[in-house]
Amino acid sequence: MPLNEQVMLITGTRKGIGKYLAEYYTAKGFRVIGCSRSPADFRLERYEHFCVDVSDEPKVKEVFFGLRKKYGRLDVLINNAGIASMNHILLTPVSTVQGIFNTNVIGTFIFCREAAKIMKKTGGRIVNFSTAATPLRLEGEAIYASSKAAVVSLTEILARELADFKITVNAVGPTPLKTDLTRGVPQDKMDRLINRQAIRRFAEFKDVSNVIDFFLKKESDFVTGQVVYLGGVTG
Amino acid sequence: MNVKSGSPREKVLSLIYEALDEILEDSDPKEIKKSPDTVLLGPSSGLDSLKLVNLIVAVEQRVEEEFGFPISAIANERAMSQKASPLRNAGTLADFITSILPEAKK
Numbered sequence: 635m636p637l638n639e640q641v642m643l644i645t646g647t648r649k650g651i652g653k654y655l656a657e658y659y660t661a662k663g664f665r666v667i668g669c670s671r672s673p674a675d676f677r678l679e680r681y682e683h684f685c686v687d688v689s690d691e692p693k694v695k696e697v698f699f700g701l702r703k704k705y706g707r708l709d710v711l712i713n714n715a716g717i718a719s720m721n722h723i724l725l726t727p728v729s730t731v732q733g734i735f736n737t738n739v740i741g742t743f744i745f746c747r748e749a750a751k752i753m754k755k756t757g758g759r760i761v762n763f764s765t766a767a768t769p770l771r772l773e774g775e776a777i778y779a780s781s782k783a784a785v786v787s788l789t790e791i792l793a794r795e796l797a798d799f800k801i802t803v804n805a806v807g808p809t810p811l812k813t814d815l816t817r818g819v820p821q822d823k824m825d826r827l828i829n830r831q832a833i834r835r836f837a838e839f840k841d842v843s844n845v846i847d848f849f850l851k852k853e854s855d856f857v858t859g860q861v862v863y864l865g866g867v868t869g
Numbered sequence: 870m871n872v873k874s875g876s877p878r879e880k881v882l883s884l885i886y887e888a889l890d891e892i893l894e895d896s897d898p899k900e901i902k903k904s905p906d907t908v909l910l911g912p913s914s915g916l917d918s919l920k921l922v923n924l925i926v927a928v929e930q931r932v933e934e935e936f937g938f939p940i941s942a943i944a945n946e947r948a949m950s951q952k953a954s955p956l957r958n959a960g961t962l963a964d965f966i967t968s969i970l971p972e973a974k975k
Contacts, residue, residue, distance in 0.1 A: 695939035702930070747944065751926045798919055 635665060639680075641705045643667045645688050645745060646715030648674050650813040654839040655712060655846070656681055667701060670715070688715045688741030698748040710850060711749040713742045713762045713785075718778040720819060731777050738781035743788060746803070750796050757800030761849050762789045764807040766867040770830055774823075782807075786861055786869075793859030802855065806845040807863035809837045832866020877936075877970060881928075882963040884935060888927035889959075892920050905960030921956070932966055940973040942966055 642659055646652035647668030653676065656668045660680045668674065669684040684700075686693045701708065717737045719730050742762055749760060764786050767779040786805060793803040809831050810816045810824060819827075828834050845862045848854060861869055875883075886903040893899055901907060901915055908914045909921065916924065929942035942948075948955050948965060955965030 691941075692939075695941070699933055699939040703934075751930070754923070754926065 635705065639663070639665050640709040641665045641667065641701075641707050642710040642712065643669075643701065643708060643745070643749065644712040644714055645669055645741065647683065648672060651808075651811060651839055651842055652714040655714060655843060658839075658843050664710070665705065667697075669697065687737075688745060689736035691744055694741075694744050694748060698752065702752055707756065708749055708752040709756075709758055711745055711753075711758070711760045712846065713745050713760070715741055716763055716782075718775070720774045720778070722774060723776050726777060734777050734781050735784075738778075739784045739788070742785050746788070746792055750792075750799065750801055753801050754796075754799035757855075758802075759850050759854075760792070760796075760801060760803040761846050762803070762805040764789070764805045764861050764863075766807050766809040766831070766863050766865065768807070769863060769867055769869045770827070772827065789861065790859045797858060800855070802849065802858035804849045804858060805861040806842055806849075807861050807867065807869070808842050809863070809865040809867060811837045811839065811842070828865075830867075831864075835865075837864045878963050878967045880935060881932060881966045882959060884931040885928050885959050885963055888924055888931055891927050892916075892923045896920070903959065905958065905963065907959040909958055909962060910954060910956045925956075928962070928966070932970075936970060936974070938974050940966070940969060942969075945969065 642664040644652055644655050644659070644666060647656045648670035652668065652670070656666050656678060660666045660678045664680065666681045667684065668681060669686045669688070671685065671687050673685055674683040684697050686697055688694060715737055717734055719734060721730065746760055749758065762785050765779065765782045767775040768782045768786065772779060789803050789805040796803055810827060816824065828836065841864050845864070849857065863869060882905065889901065889903060893901065909916060909924065925943045929940060932942065933939055943956070947969065955961050
């Protein structure tokens with residue numbers, strides 16, 4: 635690996651925005667380590683895939699142990715892995731709540747903690763994923779939006795705890811994208827949701843990578859603890 | 870990798886001493902007397918909270934490299950539930966880490 639090649643870890647890269655980000659950042663010259671619960675059905679130059687459940691602490695620690703041994707550095711972590719479930723609270727089983735919090739909150743927490751241990755010598759950038767569903771207080775998204783509210787708090791506090799190590803921690807809050815997470819949502823509901831945005835259209839993958847690019851810029855070393863929502867949604 | 874000789878506890882203890890040297894490299898004083906009784910926690914330790922965090926991570930990474938598998942040196946239920954913190958001194962930290970090695974190896 636070239637000495638100046640930056641190492642990036644992205645969670646949830648098997649499909650959707652995670653796969654896009656793996657393609658986008660390998661094309662930009664990053665060495666990308668991706669992960670998901672099942673194997674990836676694509677191959678990319680400068681890309682390596684691990685099968686791991688992000689909330690499985692011992693397995694995640696093994697991934698980081700291997701990463702540190704092989705590359706000795708980690709420059710960027712993108713905590714993209716996330717699950718959603720639209721349901722009225724009266725119809726939501728606890729197992730759904732646990733599943734969503736395990737992936738979205740505990741997974742993000744474990745990856746932030748382990749990444750920071752490697753990044754703390756040279757600094758680094760962590761980007762978490764929130765959602766416009768949190769500030770919009772979307773009905774039917776109580777658990778998903780709550781889990782992402784936890785990610786916002788985590789982002790804001792880790793930004794302070796990790797500032798001394800020159801690690802910035804920020805989050806991007808996408809509005810609906812055409813991915814598996816929104817596929818099951820009825821069209822009229824989606825239209826109403828998009829009408830609450832300042833700019834009324836579906837988000838595109840490039841809107842997300844644009845915000846991440848900003849957080850990763852060398853000049854953004856004074857930007858931390860921020861959540862940038864797309865489409866003019868405000869927190 | 871520098872393979873240490875001696876019992877696992879002795880190996881861990883020498884890794885703790887190396888980690889202490891590393892985190893005190895840029896500070897004043899650069900060295901503290903290293904023995905199993907070296908205090909790690911509290912005002913008499915000479916380590917502020919950030920140095921203590923750095924020390925634990927440095928120890929964890931050294932132990933992982935030496936033994937060849939990941940461990941949780943302190944973000945660990947057993948460490949949190951102990952009445953007396955394993956961080957009291959270098960010796961108690963070495964005892965604690967040595968005690969979790971068999972489970973971590975599995």
